Amino acid sequence: MREASAVLVNVDELNEAAGAAIARMLGAEAAFVTAGASAGLILQAAACIAGDDPAKITRLPDTRGMRNEIVMQRAHRFAYDQAYRVAGGVLVEIGLARRTQPFELETAINERTAAVAYLVSPFTSPPGVLTLEQVIAIAHARGVPVIVDAASMLPPRENLTKFLRLGADLVSFSGGKGIRGPQSTGIVAGRRDLVRAVALNASPNQALGRAAKTSKEEICGLVVALECFMAEDEKAEMKRYTELCATIVETLDDIPGLRAVVEQDPVNRVLPHAVVYFTPDWVGPSGHAVQVALAQGEPHIYVQQGAHQGGYFDEIAIDPINLQPGDERIVAARLREELTRRA
Known part of the structure; x- marks a missing residue:
């Protein structure tokens, strides 16, 4: 990080190179370094709502007339889901505190749905809620992406690839916590087109994500920390x-x-x-x-x-x-x- 601080870089090129390095380690199509896992949730929502359309990107968080609904199970509501609303998302809650039935998700998805959000975190998935596999099957059958918050689920290291293998479209991880990288960093990984939309909605662009800026030092620090994390026994x-x-x-x-x-x-x-x-x-x-x-x-x-x-x-x-x-x-x-x- 000290070496990175003394070098002038094109941040777009650094983001691309760092994302490519992380994607290779995760076996993902693409990845992007965020300003923490919560910023990752903001960018997930922005990518699913505005995509790569510059007109929509500049309007956020005003999402009137856009597909802006994000469906969540009640059991998965948590303090950080406010991040989806920062990007203009409208949360649609389904199910009960400890139970969600498939038809509830099926009927909640409509022409206004931008994504289905899924929280992977300790003590948030009692036996009666829909599994990630169920959510992915239902959402994908209707052409809707599934965005996952797995901020606190490292280690085990297998989780870096597990949720993507199951078919999640975007997954957000903390760069601090288990990886022990810079505490103000995170990773969003997943579909190439959606990660591109994440990047367009993020710094250094003049977009909603500009406020959640990652420095060149943090970006380099996270890549090295992830390499160390992956190599650890x-x-x-x-x-x-x-x-x-x-x-x-x-x-x-x-x-x-x-x-x-x-x-x-x-x-x-x-x-x-x-x-x-x-x-x-x-x-x-x-x-x-x-x-x-x-x-x-x-x-x-x-x-x-x-x-x-x-x-x-x-x-x-x-x-x-x-x-x-x-x-x-x-x-x-x-x-x-x-x-x-x-x-």
Whole structure:
């Protein structure tokens, strides 16, 4: 990134070269570096609504008279879906909180539909919702693209190619998080024509996406970070995370009323997590009280707690991805201190 800062480049050419390099790594038709995964959602919507039409691009977010509806399952509504509306998208919600039936998507698609959005994220796809495969089949049969937000689903590395292989038209990933590239970057990958539309709606063009500018330094940094991420030994990485979590669990497993375990699964905890469940015999502080005490203490420790933050019940979950050597013992000691604190 330091070297990139000292070089004058044509940003359009850099975007094209970086996108080509990323596309090769992902096995995608094309790719584009965005200013984070949320900016990727804005550009997904802009590409599906305005395409490569300069007249429509310059009108965004005014989408009157355009195909501007983006269909989403209610179970997939989340704070960041506002990004679709930034581009002028009109959200059309289907289904119930934990169930969507195929006919609901079939009848929601009409001449105003620009895309169907699908969220791939922990604790957002209970058994009753439509799967990505179902959504792709229904949408494609009606000529409508499917746009996927998979910002937080790396690792595993197979997810970089999985959703595209299933037939998603555009997929947005975070360049930070698991890839550990510049935190202000992201990737949109997918169909060549739609990625071209993404680029036309993005910086350095004078379009809606100009506000979500990526610098040459960030673009280069992300490409290198992705190369490093792809080369890393994932089995060894998961083993290390499991060991970190086991240290935390072992420090807590003798506390009455708690069930401390290491959990990992393909959907809700894609990385090993140390999870503390409260049994009916628990008489100590609430999970929320422990979470707040950890966040306000020294050092600040941030844990997931409760279903509203991605969970099953009121459990506390520790994601080890940002822990440095020795941090796990600090986290374990502070957890034990707060869990055994008496009022």
